[in-house]
Amino acid sequence: MLISVEISYYPLKEEFKAPILKFIEELNLNKNLIIRTNTMATQVFGKFDEVMGTVTNCIKNAFELPHSVFVMKVINADLRS
Secondary structure, three states: OOOEEEEEEOOOOOOOOOHHHHHHHHOOOOOOEEEOOOOOOOOEEEEEEHHHHHHHHHEEEEEEOEEEEEEEEEEEEOOOO
């Protein structure tokens, strides 16, 4: 099953750009996924298990930073068009 996930990451600290860029960089390590970023969110497209596994691991790593917030939408369709 192909899915689309839209993620907004809010590190609740003064220096917020570096953690966001690191999170996006980690997502991009999985070459089986399609990653698109814009000023409001990051979109991830691919097979369910691969997307969810990668996103879960990247969120877990980001949670090493105290007070991180993620907002996600998960859609059971490929919305790249």
